[in-house]
Amino acid sequence: LRRSDSATSVSFIDLSKLIFANDFDFGFNLDTMKSKTKETFNIYNPRQRSKDFIKIQEVFNQRLVKFDQRIHKNLQSSSTEKLFYAIAVFLIATAGFVIGKYPNYFPHFHTVLFAVLMPIRFYSYFKQSFQYYLADLCYYVNILLMLFIWVFPHSPTLFVSVFSLSLGTLSFAVITWRNSLVLHSIEKTTSSFIHVMPPITMFVLVHELDPDYIKSRYPAIASIDHWNFVHGIFWTSIYYTLWQVSYHYFITIRKKEQIDKGKVTSFTYLKKRNRKTPLGKFVNSLPYLWMQTTAFTLIQFGYQLLTMVFCPIWFKYKHACGAFVTFIFIWASYNGATYYIDVFGKRLEKEVEKLRQEINHLQQANEKLQFSPVARAQN
Numbered sequence: 001l002r003r004s005d006s007a008t009s010v011s012f013i014d015l016s017k018l019i020f021a022n023d024f025d026f027g028f029n030l031d032t033m034k035s036k037t038k039e040t041f042n043i044y045n046p047r048q049r050s051k052d053f054i055k056i057q058e059v060f061n062q063r064l065v066k067f068d069q070r071i072h073k074n075l076q077s078s079s080t081e082k083l084f085y086a087i088a089v090f091l092i093a094t095a096g097f098v099i100g101k102y103p104n105y106f107p108h109f110h111t112v113l114f115a116v117l118m119p120i121r122f123y124s125y126f127k128q129s130f131q132y133y134l135a136d137l138c139y140y141v142n143i144l145l146m147l148f149i150w151v152f153p154h155s156p157t158l159f160v161s162v163f164s165l166s167l168g169t170l171s172f173a174v175i176t177w178r179n180s181l182v183l184h185s186i187e188k189t190t191s192s193f194i195h196v197m198p199p200i201t202m203f204v205l206v207h208e209l210d211p212d213y214i215k216s217r218y219p220a221i222a223s224i225d226h227w228n229f230v231h232g233i234f235w236t237s238i239y240y241t242l243w244q245v246s247y248h249y250f251i252t253i254r255k256k257e258q259i260d261k262g263k264v265t266s267f268t269y270l271k272k273r274n275r276k277t278p279l280g281k282f283v284n285s286l287p288y289l290w291m292q293t294t295a296f297t298l299i300q301f302g303y304q305l306l307t308m309v310f311c312p313i314w315f316k317y318k319h320a321c322g323a324f325v326t327f328i329f330i331w332a333s334y335n336g337a338t339y340y341i342d343v344f345g346k347r348l349e350k351e352v353e354k355l356r357q358e359i360n361h362l363q364q365a366n367e368k369l370q371f372s373p374v375a376r377a378q379n
Contacts, residue, residue, distance in 0.1 A: 063355070063358045063359075081184040081185070082184070084183070084184060084185075084186050084189070085183045085184040088183040088184075088189055089183060091113070094109070095109065095200075099200075099204055099208060103204050103208040103209055104209060104210075104213060104217075106201060106204045106208075107149045107201060107204075107205065110149075110197055110200075110201050111146065111149065111150070113193065113197070114142065114146065114193075114197075117186075117190045117193055120186060120190065121134070121187075121190050122134065124186075124187060129263060129264070130264060131263075132251055132255065132259070132263055132264065132265045132266075133264070133265070133266060135247055135250065135251050136266050137165070137169060137170075137240075137243060138169075138170055138173065138194050138195055139194065140243045141162065141165045141166060141169070141170055141198060142194055142198060144158065144161065144162050144165070144239065145162050145166065145198050145201065145202075148162050148220070149201075152220075153217060153218045153219065153220055154219045154220050155220050156220045156223050156224060157235040157238075158220065158239075159218075159220040159221055159224070160224070160231065160232050160235050160236065161235050161236045161238075161239040161240075162198070162202065163202050163206070163232075163311065163314075163315065164232050164233075164236040164308045164311050165198075165236060165239070165240070165304075166198035166199045166201075166202045167199045167202060167203075167310075167311055167314045167321070167324070167325075168236075168304065168307035168308045168310075168311060169303070169304050169307050170194075170195045170198055170199060171195070171196075171199045171307070171324070171325075171328045172303075172307045173195050174192075174195050174196065174328050174331055174332050174335075175328075175331055177195075178335050179191050179192050179195050179196075179332050179335060180192065180332065180335035180336040180338070180339045181196075181329075181332040181333045181335065181336035182336045182339050182340070183336070188336070188339075192332045192336075195328075195332075196328060196329055196332055199324075199325050199328060200325055200329075203314075203321050203322060203325050205218060205221060206221060206315060206321070207318040207321060207322070224315075226316070227311060227312040227315040227316065229311075229312055232308065232311060232312075233305065233308060236304075236308060237301075237305075240301065240304060244297060244300075244301070248293065248297070251265060252265075252267070252293060267293065267296055270296070271283060271284060271292070271296075279299060282295070283295050283296055283299070310324070
């Protein structure tokens with residue numbers, strides 16, 4: 001209700017704040033207040049209004065402090081993360097030095113890192129109920145690589161399988177799974193290590209070691225003059241099938257009850273993640289779980305065969321293999337940079353938007369207080 005032709009008129013009435021409705025004379029003089037109402041308004045003196053404004057200011061300052069604390073928490077790394085970041089940078093530099101100066105010892109370097117990071121990964125995944133991820137193909141390939149280096153360096157079939165899986169599935173998984181080299185995060189760095197280090201190690205074993213040393217230390221590599229594509233597919237498929245059958249028996253079948261209760265596996269994760277893709281829609285549309293599992297297994301096997309197509313090139317040509325391994329490392333690094341920029345940037349953007357909404361809310365409350373009948377009565 002608005003009037004401007006009377007000194008006693010109320011220029012704005014917020015009906016939600018109009019608590020003195022019974023004191024208004026709703027006759028011809030609609031906006032004229034009785035003397036009793038004016039006395040009631042006088043109780044609400046400037047000192048009280050000042051207290052309310054101070055209260056709003058205090059609330060606003062408190063929210064600014066909380067906003068600053070949230071931003072500080074999101075952007076500040078813990079001391080452990082800072083230390084791990086420094087160690088990770090040092091280890092990357094050390095890896096390059098070992099490859100260039102002492103390539104014979106790079107498998108030892110890889111083994112030490114594997115022995116340190118894997119117990120941490122096992123502990124963290126069991127703590128987060130992600131233990132079924134530890135049965136995935138990438139861990140299986142890393143174990144096969146350790147077996148080849150230290151137990152069966154004379155086995156050509158094991159070497160061919162490890163080479164194919166490392167420079168095939170594991171390397172391309174960096175692209176498809178978006179592995180990120182986030183150096184302050186031990187979890188993400190370990191994931192990158194699991195996928196990137198095996199192809200680097202295979203590159204060093206095949207192309208960087210002295211031929212005489214290869215004959216004495218890794219006779220399986222020396223026994224292969226050229227890459228037999230059919231032979232490689234056959235033996236890699238044998239090792240792959242051994243893992244796949246074991247996985248479905250020990251995880252899909254024996255742990256079905258735990259999975260139904262919510263335990264996450266790579267299969268359930270991929271079903272949910274890719275549900276909108278053509279392949280995901282196809283797998284999820286199958287009526288029975290065993291059909292979905294079979295389809296997923298066949299798709300995964302086909303993907304493995306597809307990634308093996310380039311293995312003869314990686315085995316024969318040193319520079320092509322080195323360029324490919326470098327590309328995979330750069331891709332993981334790019335994903336890590338994307339994480340730093342996009343994820344932290346989005347967190348900051350969300351906090352700023354939340355503060356903006358809180359400020360708007362306080363401004364609206366302030367305007368209601370300023371233009372309420374109680375406040376206007378003192379003007």
